[in-house]
Amino acid sequence: MQCDYFDAGVCRSCTLMGVPYDAQLAEKQARVEALLAAHLAGPADSVWGAPVASVESGFRAKAKMVVGGTVDSPTLGILGDRRQGVDLRRCGVIADPILDALPAIARFITTAQLTPYDVPARRGELKNVIITLGAGDSLMLRFVTRTAEGLARVRRHLPELAAAVPAAQVITVNLLPEHKAVLEGDEEHVLTEARALPLLVGDVELRALPQSFVQTNTAVSGALYRQAAEWVDELAPANVADLYCGVGGFALHAAGAPGVAREIVGVEVSRDAVASAELARDARYGRDDDRARIRFVADDALEWARRQKELPELVVVNPPRRGLGEPLATLLADRGPDTIVYSSCNPDTLARDIAAMPDYRVERARVVDMFPQTTHVEVLTLLRRVSG
Template structure:
């Protein structure tokens, strides 16, 4: 068979018209049917493009100049947008972002799940898709004898040190990172040197309760001791009264993982609090808590709607975390059983249930795929199962455990349309029917989309 040669060569400059987007938001243009993927290009645009890599069936290009811009092209408000890579879609109107994300889910349903008949509704977006993140974790380093903080440049561990602000972060978090950097630098606290594995301050993490305005600062260090801790802590909490907690996390490993296992309280409370809807949550340094609480409420309201609870149901929440979805469900259910593999999260969930005076939610440590068959053997028959797995989706054993339990309804909350579509196919083959999917934009300006799927047990004739 003759070897096909791409119609373009590396380093060649061509004019290209774009017709589509990848699921990451890169523009797709074709040369004689050969696709080129080009970041920051939009459908309908014509541009000068430099070919940077060619493979047998597709290639990659770099956008040089847009000669015919799309009506959906906007000026990114972030000064370091192209360097950073934390956001991928700031050059795209928010309307187009929401449309792109809906199509991404539709494509996954069609190509992976073979469920093109299932309605995928328009994405639920934000009125103001900026400054929504309630948590920032930012590396520290030293340059020319000064401490610097900033996100890494794309695909590197080189810090962008002229970064003044992050336009998707809560402004309080921005100011707190700058305050820690300024005070630590003045006190002479050494920043971490990744190459030599020396120095002290590795990361600054800030969490803010958006409804309560309570702030927690987490100082991630390589060493057990934090020099000048007393002075740093005193200046921070005396200057910024909204700070409720200052914590040191110790991470001695050579690793890309930000937090270590050991955490000690330097000042204030161990937890800060925030509310989603009517429910209050205690958040520690290590807690998993959604970074966009405004859209989390939209997401959970949708999950509650699809669960269709009347007050008499028994519900299982697999991957229950610190109890966020469980407690939303407990408002309307007779009984909720949460299962979660992380012991600390289960402790937090129990505390959150107590905090909200909810005695109809119980939480257990374990793998959902092992605990659920045991529950079934004990005679627990749920009416509804809610599942919110990580990006890799559900293990087949968990999907099978759900199928074996035969609940009337399953509500699947997903952060990855591809694994959602794969798992829905498995559930469909096991006797369930996907009724509808609702995308919710939890992460504006990025290529990520969350979804809620409503699934019902097929009634056999």
């Protein structure tokens, strides 16, 4: 795709901008195949499925916009080299419904007199605006402010914002008083009746509370969850654990239709994410016995696994970029089930973790291109124990 911001040198976030998409995907496939070559259960052509491609533009369903400029002329985008705001209001990788809302959000900043935070001077009020696209083009708007004064200003002008951005189903203010390089703080104030955004991902309508992590590429995420669910259904385990389950995407796809007997436990350290997963479960499964067989636990994945006398027949893991780490990889190597479905957003840590589990081999694998125009890539693997 072509990007005026990239060509002008004002934004280089998309490091592969201008590279033909087929070449991007081929390079990612080759790099991941090379990293995992030593861990395959058979010939490469029997292991690797076709990569899951994305559309090239408009795929990001979540935009994290740094607010800069002035209260009368705010910018929404990133911080430039001099720590000043760079406006990216027509960024080509962001979904159109989010882009369509940005002019009204900028006008609201002026209306509510939310002074953009000046990073070098360490003064001002509004730091970031985080926008998430949900089902039916609904939106979640989160304003990250420095003090409760920002909260009061958003609350005071909430009717104008709701009228200007009618797609905004959930509106919140997050307080981040510290001057540090993080996106948001711990304290969240929901200003709308609705607290969770519905997200139609694959075959399941998920729910996202404000501080729960969701994938940025909804269409490709759906393909990822469906592929994992196909593998699970083929193996037909009686029970499944989903570690780092987030808002429940893998767990609820693996659970199958209402009435399926499979037991599911999802483990996630974020309480917001666990609450989101429970909302989606309760909406999808009306029967008490279905809800009883699918449970979510707010806990550290490693500590939860350590406490189990026996792990389920199949374990799904979807860790952050740092991977499983040596303690959990070792635990799975020693006590893990015959089958692990490992979804990774960092092929380097995936290869390291598989090397730490020498009895497992990659039986199936697919590159899943969640992040076009960048070198980042997701990989879904089916690991099978071959000895022990």
